[in-house]
Each structure stands twice: as structure tokens, then as C-alpha cells.
Amino acid sequence: MLTRYNHSTRILIALDCIVFGFDGEELKLLLIKRDFEPELGKWSLMGGFLNEDEDLEVAANRILYDLTGLKDIYFEEIKTFGEINRDPVERTVSVCFFALINIHAHSQDAAKSQNAFWISLKNRPELIFDHSNMVNLALERLRYRAALHPIGFELLPEKFTIPQLQKLYEAIYDTPLDRRNFSRKILSTKLLIDTGEKNENSATKKAILYKLDQEKYQKQFNAFHYFVSDFKV
Amino acid sequence: MLTRYNHSTRILIALDCIVFGFDGEELKLLLIKRDFEPELGKWSLMGGFLNEDEDLEVAANRILYDLTGLKDIYFEEIKTFGEINRDPVERTVSVCFFALINIHAHSQDAAKSQNAFWISLKNRPELIFDHSNMVNLALERLRYRAALHPIGFELLPEKFTIPQLQKLYEAIYDTPLDRRNFSRKILSTKLLIDTGEKNENSATKKAILYKLDQEKYQKQFNAFHYFVSDFKV
DNA sequence: TCAAAACGTGTTATTATGACACAATTTTAA
DNA sequence: TTAAAATTGTGTCATAATAACACGTTTTGA
Structure with missing residues (x-):
């Protein structure tokens, strides 16, 4: 009986999350000003790696909780990004999703601990890797969904x-x-x-x-x- | 400078594909009668592993080509399945997508080489792992998409x-x-x-x-x- | 040649939509 | 004290989209 597949390629799996908020006037994104490598000092989405003992959905909730201090947030998977060179450090396949939160309800401390800030969607900075593509796709999906679902x-x-x-x-x-x-x-x-x-x-x-x-x-x-x-x- | 991430968990990435066809009367699925381990003899979706030198999208096209002999097939990603124990052999995260093809246009030889058969969607057998869930989700998505897009x-x-x-x-x-x-x-x-x-x-x-x-x-x-x-x- | 089956097009009542007007509430400044 | 400005709630009307339904045409084969 097999205990492992006979296939050589095991790959890092990341999760990246687009967090939308609304301040009464415009849409905002909760973005990370990176104080860690790689790409220290640049802006990125909140993300993390999938752990060995962790369901994918559990990992998404963990990452959102670390960022916002909130549980049971509304989120939807958008797409899995799997281009070979999307992450220059090492091949990483990223499962991307967007989350919607009440901008006033999240934990300031949690955001601070991740160096996260609310940034206007319209005036967002360039993001690392393919994260800008992820945001564009998330906005498209949000529009698609919000037209049909409340x-x-x-x-x-x-x-x-x-x-x-x-x-x-x-x-x-x-x-x-x-x-x-x-x-x-x-x-x-x-x-x-x-x-x-x-x-x-x-x-x-x-x-x-x-x-x-x-x-x-x-x-x-x-x-x-x-x-x-x-x-x- | 980093050349690799300091994270231990690298995981097998699979792709699983729901292939829909229409024979003029009812919807059909192109399913695999497994002549290989694990779960030899049972029914499953067509799938495969992501290779090291391969984009995720390229892998999806490869798998569809091996099954149907067709290129440039219409397909959409549905969801990435990442429960810890979804595959009993080894932890595998599966990127799931559905494809739509003209049931008369594909290669009989390709299907034969994969031991694939057209099965009525309504009378489909139990599938291995979480593949039945994948089919259910694919049908839901197909309905959702087909209501709004041609x-x-x-x-x-x-x-x-x-x-x-x-x-x-x-x-x-x-x-x-x-x-x-x-x-x-x-x-x-x-x-x-x-x-x-x-x-x-x-x-x-x-x-x-x-x-x-x-x-x-x-x-x-x-x-x-x-x-x-x-x-x- | 006529019955049966399937196809193409038309009608009508109802509902949904887009464009637009007016009255009511609340604050602030004259 | 009152009038102006801003914003909110509700209503009207013409047009378009939809659901329900009817009739005539084409084709085969009994």
C-alpha cells in the first residue's frame, strides 16, 4: 500500500487576502507596510503560509484573525495564483481571497502588530509580486457578486x-x-x-x-x- | 539575501477537472474508471499533479489535453480544496476547475488512454475522495455562470x-x-x-x-x- | 393525403425599470 | 423668528422586459 505519492514536486502554499472596508465615502484596503523581508519597506497584501496541520479554510481564518482580531468574517476565494516566477524568492502557489469587514469593528492592536493601514482603493500604491493583479481581480469579483447578492x-x-x-x-x-x-x-x-x-x-x-x-x-x-x-x- | 523561505511545509498540489458535455438530451461528465492506485477500480475526476517547472494554468491545459486531445478548451477555476485529510495517501491541495467541451469533438483515443467515459450527470456514481463535492460545486457554478454569460x-x-x-x-x-x-x-x-x-x-x-x-x-x-x-x- | 410532431412567430397583460418632481425635516445664518 | 440650504422620503409616468398563451407552417410517414 502506498503511503506517499511518487511525485517529486512539493510546493509552498501561501494565502493572500484582500480586505475591503468602507469609511462612508470610499472603499479602502487594509494593506501591509512590510517591516520584514523580502521586499522590506514596500506595500503588500496580508498573507501567510499554509501549515502542515491546517485546513486551507482554517488558515484563511487565522490570517484574517491575526490582521483584524475578528472571527467569522465574510470572505470568498477568488483564484489560485500559480505562475512559476510569481514569487522571486521561491516558487509559491498562492490561494487568493477577499474579505469584507466593518471598518470600525476591527482591532487596532491587531492591525498595528501587522503594520497594516487602511489605504484608499483608488489611490493604492504599487504592491509587491502579483498582488496588484489580485486586487484588480478582487474588485472585479466584488462588483460581480454585489450586483446579485446583498x-x-x-x-x-x-x-x-x-x-x-x-x-x-x-x-x-x-x-x-x-x-x-x-x-x-x-x-x-x-x-x-x-x-x-x-x-x-x-x-x-x-x-x-x-x-x-x-x-x-x-x-x-x-x-x-x-x-x-x-x-x- | 534569502533564496528560500524559512517555512517547513511544502505540499503536493493537484489539479482536478470536471469535464461537462452535452449529448443533445442530458449533461454528461467525462469520468475516469481508475486502473491505477490508489482507489483502483473506483470512479474519479481526471486529475494530475502540478510540476515544478509548470504554471498552474499550463498544468490545467496539459491535463485537459491528455484527457480530450483538445487545446484552448473553455475552463474556469472553481475552488481550491485544502482539507488536511481530503486525500488519504498524502496531504494534497487540489485546485479544482470545470471545463466545457463539445462532446463529439474530442479524441476517442485520448479518452481511451485515460480510461475515461461519458457518464450521465444525473446517474453519476460515487467518486473518490471529495470529488463528488467538486462535481456538486461545479454544477452550481455552471448554473450561476450560464444564467448570466453565454x-x-x-x-x-x-x-x-x-x-x-x-x-x-x-x-x-x-x-x-x-x-x-x-x-x-x-x-x-x-x-x-x-x-x-x-x-x-x-x-x-x-x-x-x-x-x-x-x-x-x-x-x-x-x-x-x-x-x-x-x-x- | 392526412395526422402527428416539431418549428417559427405573434399577442397581451403584468411587472420592472429609468427618468423625473415635490414635499418634509433639520440646521444654520440672517 | 424665519428663511435658505442640504438632505431625506415618497410618488408619477412612459417605456421596456417578462410570462403566459395561440396560431399557422413544415416535414415525415402511415
């Missing part, structure tokens, strides 16, 4: 207003949306529950604070219909 | 009729579609070119043979709008 909520606090949600979608798609049509479409999904409260931070008319109907959210998640209308890709 | 054509011969295309979509979604609405929707995409020929195999009224407008297909591919209406997921 994942945008993952980027917002528990209570939010419809105008805030609209600003988020405008940031994701980098395009203005009609306020009235957007509101109608969102409310027609019946995913929002009126909390009875209003946004006291507003300097003008205070908008209604909603929360997500978690039960419906789970149920409807895979029943994809255009979640955002009034928008052409 | 990838169904990849499963048909160069010239095909609208009723044939409809049968394909009915097979993918396992649901009947209205003939008149389907035809209207498909023709409204302007992706089909009337070849002037008719399907001579028919025992009744001969349907018009169309071919795909390749240029428009490439252009419109990422402009996702519901390609199949009259259908709820």
Missing part, C-alpha cells in the same frame, strides 16, 4: 441608512445611482428592518436607521436577482 | 438550432423552459448568425442552424445581463 451589508455597521448603503454601492461601482430608484429597489427586497431610530449624526434631515433581516439574508442569499438596478456594468 | 455555446457543435440550445439550458437547470420566450430572448442577444442551413437530422420540421457570432460573443461576454429568462434559480 453582500454589501458586510461592509456596514449593524445599523445603517439607505443613503449610506447607496454611497457604498456608488463606491463599489464608481458611478452615481438615482436616489429614488435605489431606495425603491432596496426596500422591495424586504431585507431591511426599520429600527425606529434615526441617524443623529446628520446635519440635515435625519435618515431612518435600518438593520438587516438576518434570517431573510441567509435564505435569499443564493436566490440571485439583480440587487442593484439602475446600473450597467 | 457559455452554453461551448457545449454545442459549431452549428446548432435554437431548440437544441433550449434543451441544453433545460438540462443545465433541470427545468422546462417556454419555447417561445426562450427563442425571443436568445435572438434578442443578436449573438446568433443564421447559417442559411437547416437541421437535416430532424424527423419533422427542420430547424434553422445558427452559429455563434464569435466577435460579439467575446465583446459581450462580461456585459452580464440575464441570458436566460423565464427561469428562477
